[in-house]
Amino acid sequence: MAQQLYFSRDSIMRLQIGTKTWKIPVLEGFSFSQATNVSEITLNEMESTAGVSRRGRRAFNDSLAPVDFSFGTYIRPFKSAGSGTGAVDDNAYHHAVEEALWALFSGPATHNATAFDFTNQTTHDGTNLDIDFSESNKSTLGPAAGATLYFELGDANKVTYKLSNIVLNEASIDFDIDGVASIQWSGFADTITQYSSTRVVTPAVSSSTTVNISTTDTGTLVVGQEVSGTGIVGTPKIASITDNNTFVLSTSQTIANNTVLTFGPPAADYTEGTTATNNFIRNRLTTLTVDPVDRDPGGTGSNVLEDDYVLTLTGGNITLSNNVTYLTPEELGVVNVPIGHVTGTRAFGGSFTCYLSDDTATTTASKDFFDDVTAIREVVSNQFNLVFCIGGGTTASPVTPSLQINAAKCHVDIPTHSIEDIITLETTFQALPTSIDDTDEVTLVYYGPTPA
Numbered sequence: 083m084a085q086q087l088y089f090s091r092d093s094i095m096r097l098q099i100g101t102k103t104w105k106i107p108v109l110e111g112f113s114f115s116q117a118t119n120v121s122e123i124t125l126n127e128m129e130s131t132a133g134v135s136r137r138g139r140r141a142f143n144d145s146l147a148p149v150d151f152s153f154g155t156y157i158r159p160f161k162s163a164g165s166g167t168g169a170v171d172d173n174a175y176h177h178a179v180e181e182a183l184w185a186l187f188s189g190p191a192t193h194n195a196t197a198f199d200f201t202n203q204t205t206h207d208g209t210n211l212d213i214d215f216s217e218s219n220k221s222t223l224g225p226a227a228g229a230t231l232y233f234e235l236g237d238a239n240k241v242t243y244k245l246s247n248i249v250l251n252e253a254s255i256d257f258d259i260d261g262v263a264s265i266q267w268s269g270f271a272d273t274i275t276q277y278s279s280t281r282v283v284t285p286a287v288s289s290s291t292t293v294n295i296s297t298t299d300t301g302t303l304v305v306g307q308e309v310s311g312t313g314i315v316g317t318p319k320i321a322s323i324t325d326n327n328t329f330v331l332s333t334s335q336t337i338a339n340n341t342v343l344t345f346g347p348p349a350a351d352y353t354e355g356t357t358a359t360n361n362f363i364r365n366r367l368t369t370l371t372v373d374p375v376d377r378d379p380g381g382t383g384s385n386v387l388e389d390d391y392v393l394t395l396t397g398g399n400i401t402l403s404n405n406v407t408y409l410t411p412e413e414l415g416v417v418n419v420p421i422g423h424v425t426g427t428r429a430f431g432g433s434f435t436c437y438l439s440d441d442t443a444t445t446t447a448s449k450d451f452f453d454d455v456t457a458i459r460e461v462v463s464n465q466f467n468l469v470f471c472i473g474g475g476t477t478a479s480p481v482t483p484s485l486q487i488n489a490a491k492c493h494v495d496i497p498t499h500s501i502e503d504i505i506t507l508e509t510t511f512q513a514l515p516t517s518i519d520d521t522d523e524v525t526l527v528y529y530g531p532t533p534a
Contacts, residue, residue, distance in 0.1 A: 088235040095153065096232040096347050097182055099193055099225060103306075104182045105168075105350035109264065112153035114233065114245060116274050118417075119144045119410075145418035148408040149245055149271035151231070155180045157255075157263040157363050157472065159211065159483045159530030160355035168353030171198040176211040176530045178485075179355045183267060184526065186224050187250040187404070189217030210480070211528040215521045221424055223249050223404065232277060232347035240310055242278040242346045245271035249423045251406040255472070255487075257398040257434070263363035263472050263485070270408060272420055279303075279345050286339040291321070291331045295343075303329060306348040313337050319349040360531050361483045367474035370395055370434060372451065375465035375491065379458055386458055391451045392444070396506060398434030400470065400487060402524065405429055430489070430513035430523045438505040448507050452497045466492045468511060475529075486527040489513040 090110060097104045124139040158179040162171035170177050175198070178184075185191040185200035192201040199205065205212040228247035235241050250269040281303075282296040308319050309331060318331040337343075355361060370393050377385040405426030411418045440449040458464060469477055473484030480486065491514050497507040513523040 086236070086239050088241065089237075090235075092235065092237045094234040096234070096350055097186075098230040098232065098348060099182060099186070099191055100227065102193055102195060102351045103348045105353045105356055106155060106179060106183065107356050109154035109156070112151075112233070114149060114151035114231075114243065114271075114274060116149045117147045119147055143417045144412070145410045146273075146420065147410075148420045148423070149274045150268075151245060151248070151271060152266065152268040154264050154266045155183070157265060157483075157485050158355055158358070158361045159363075159485065159528035160358055160361045161208075161482075161530045161532050162354060163533045166354075168350065168356075170352045170354045171206075173198075174208060174532075175206045176209070176528055177206060177355065178211060178528045178530070179361075180265060181211065181213070181528075182352075183250060183265075184213045184253075186229055186248070187253055187267075187402070188213065188215045189220060189223065191223075191225055191229065211530070213526040213528070215428070215524060218404075218428065218521050219519070222422065223406075223425060228272075231271065234346050239342075240278060240344050240346050241276060244275050244277035244347070245273075246275070247272040247422075249406055250404070252401065252403045254399065254401045255432075257365050257368055257395060257472075259366055259395075259397060261365050263365050263368075270406060270423060272422075277347060280342050281345065283337050283341045283343060284339055287335055287337040289334055289336050291334050292324075292328065293331060293335070293337065293343075294328050296327075303345060304348070308346045308349045309343055310346065311337070311343040312341055314343070317349065320345070354533075355530075358531075358533060363473035363483050363485065365472070367481075367484075368395060369471045369474060369476070370398075371467075371469040371471070371476070372494075373467040373469075375467055379464055380460040387454050388446050388450065391446045391448075393434070393436045393448055393451065394439075396435050396437060398432060398470075400432035401430075403429040428521075428523065431492075431511055433508060433510040435500070435506050435508045438499065438507050448497075452507060455494060455496055463493055466494045466511070468492050468494075468513075480527075480529045482529045482531040484529045486529075488525045488527065489523065490525075491516060491523075 095108045121142045121144050125136045129135045164174045185203050189203050202217050231245040231248050233243045248271040252268045254266045284296045287293050305320050318333045320329050321332045322330045372391040374387040377387045406423050408420045408423050410420045436448050439447050441447040468489045470487040475481035475484050492511045495510045497509040500506045515523050
């Protein structure tokens with residue numbers, strides 16, 4: 083009997099929101115799991131007259147924890163071709179491969195298939211793609227009907243795991259100086275189930291789209307599911323279902339009798355940008371602009387801060403968190419399951435590092451930045467505008483491909499020194515809204531290249 087092994091290198095991830103599905107390539111190291119919450123009861127008693135002290139214990143399954151998943155994606159902006167298979171837009175507008183993930187992270191992710199945007203969350207045109215958090219003041223994130231992740235594993239004989247009602251909790255961007263710009267995502271789901279089903283072809287199919295299957299097979303087929311198996315050419319999907327024993331494929335196939343077909347997740351409607359080679363971003367090109375919102379924050383009548391500071395990064399991180407928690411009933415006698423999530427306080431911030439440097443020709447070097455921030459001790463909450471241009475360029479002169487992260491009102495901590503071969507400064511910051519109930523901590527602006 084042949085043994086089937088599954089390799090992570092063969093894996094494909096798809097995201098389904100409503101009736102639309104996106105193919106989003108993920109990096110090595112993705113994971114998903116669901117743990118069980120267990121209570122333990124132990125005996126702890128003194129010795130009896132017979133010299134016996136019972137030491138037993140019992141364990142009880144209380145509830146299932148929410149599914150915990152994580153994966154990484156590259157930052158990949160692109161300019162839509164406006165047509166063709168898998169196109170995300172009818173126009174030559176800017177998009178990103180991970181755009182749908184940001185929509186889930188920042189609000190209800192209501193996708194408008196006519197305008198090819200996420201209502202009130204993304205704005206795109208021929209210049210750039212803007213993503214904001216104006217819809218993030220919600221107690222729950224994602225569409226009311228839920229969003230689904232599919233992890234398809236294997237090559238010829240695939241198995242697919244379905245993560246239902248997902249919520250994205252955290253997005254983290256690390257500035258690895260020699261790396262390709264990427265985002266590490268993590269989140270939760272209500273349940274994890276094996277989605278794939280198999281059916282046996284009978285009789286053989288000869289150059290036809292119509293396939294008959296064995297009446298002994300069970301399981302519900304869905305229009306749009308991809309079909310794989312021995313002899314299957316390409317990635318056909320179910321175009322229509324005649325009855326429980328007959329379905330029609332999107333392309334003509336020749337399939338031998340008794341061939342086992344595997345039915346995977348819905349085929350991706352949007353795949354544009356996933357195979358391009360000109361939309362990867364190098365972290366080494368990243369620049370940072372630090373602008374004080376007020377050069378005289380203490381109101382002393384003299385400017386103690388410069389117009390801006392020119393800092394060349396050696397590393398850093400930006401982490402955006404929704405602080406999601408899950409609600410699970412606690413009934414006796416049953417294994418409870420999570421019933422939904424609740425968002426917490428948005429926690430947007432990060433850190434950046436640079437060499438401690440001094441330039442006699444200017445007063446905007448990192449040494450000046452440390453001296454000036456340290457000097458404003460009469461101010462309990464400072465405000466700086468930080469603009470990270472990942473991939474290079476500036477806000478006035480953007481380059482492609484690149485991603486600009488704008489944090490207009492940051493509270494910046496006093497930099498700390500790190501004593502190494504070359505002295506460095508590490509500065510942490512918190513991205514804050516204009517007022518406590520606003521949602522403008524961060525905006526994302528993507529600039530994509532013309533399709534290669």
